[in-house]
Amino acid sequence: MSKLAVILGLLGVTTVYANNGIPEHYFTDNQGIDAAQAGSPMWHMASGSCLPSAAEDGQGHQTNGVDPGSGDCAVGAYLGHGCPGDSTWRGSNNVWYHDAPGEPFYDIPTYFTTRKCGDRDWRIYYGVYFKKDVGHKSDWEWAVMKWTPDGPGGSWVRNSVVLQVDKTWGGGNYGDIPNTFDRSGDQFQDGNRNRDHPKFYFGKHHHAVHWDMSGNFKSTCPGLGTDDFRSNDFQFWAHSDLRHINFIGSDWNYGQATNPHAVDLCDGHGKI
Known part of the structure; x- marks a missing residue:
């Protein structure tokens, strides 16, 4: 043990390591909630958009989506029509989104599940529901995080992610995610890589998931989610309210959006 480690131990200081490993039983005990918490992302949304909702009411009833109407995403006020909360820009970034009018839960849920793919690959699905996007009623957006047993003592660490984007997929190595954090103390910092929790950004119009922000198409509609405007307004x-996908009926129909039960976690889409 180094002299520095001894001094820190005597002072009662806990050393925080980047991409901290977890034991394998985290993925199986209690439906995998401990693993889901360990990698839970921070979700960011742009003002003027349809903000997320719970996908169910806690009593086994599916949330009704909202017809997108004209789909004219150049009209900023219409994007949030029928969606919860007030998505008006508040004059500063990182406004906490919770206690939205009409929502059944104080915190908006992130729905999760875990699955093992081969001997060296655990994956966690994180999904968020929207009542609509500019093209269709009901919308599911998600990220899948891959874990491998490459940490200290064979513990499982974050390896890579797949991000849901319209007609394609984003993502890549976990260490390439531009903004990550460990705890609430560094939650509002940017530029820290390879910490425990990633920051992901929903596009304003299509809600596609990205790991970076974009200043394009803030007031006009992009053709694809790959070009969508996204910010941290x-x-x-996700850690605040993680709910297993078993709260979602496997037979619930979301139209053009994919029911979480139908997402193939073991398909890396060329990203992981």
């Missing part, structure tokens, strides 16, 4: 941390 609003945020919520």
Whole structure:
């Protein structure tokens, strides 16, 4: 043990390591909630958009989506029509999104599940529901995080992610995510890589998931989610309300959006 480690131990200081490993039983005990918490992302949204909702009411009933109407995403006020909360720009970034009028839960849920793919690959699905996007009623957006047993003592660490984007997929190595954090103390910092929790950004119009922000198409509609405007005007941390996808009926129909039960976690889409 180094002299520095001894001094820190005597002072009662806990050393924080980047991309901290977890034991394998975290993925199986209690439906995998401990693993889901360990990698839970921070979600960010742009003002003027349809903000997320709970996908169910806690009593086994599916949330009704909202017809997108004309789909004219150049009209900023219409994007949030029928969606919860007030998505008006508040004059500062990182506004916490919670306690939205009409929502059944104080914190907007992130729905999760875990699955093992081969001997060296655990994956966690994180999904968020929207009542609409500019093209269709009901919308599911998600990220899948891959874990491998490459940490200290064979513990499982974050390896890579797949991000849901219209007609394609984003993502890549976990260490390439531009903004990550460990705890609430560094939650509002940017530029820290390879910490425990990633920051992801929903596009304003299509809600596609990215790991970076974009200043394009703020007031006009992009053709694809890959080009969508995204910022950190609003945020919520998945850790605040993680609900297993078993709260979602496997037979619930979301139209053009994919029911979480139908997402193939073991398909890396060329990203992981």
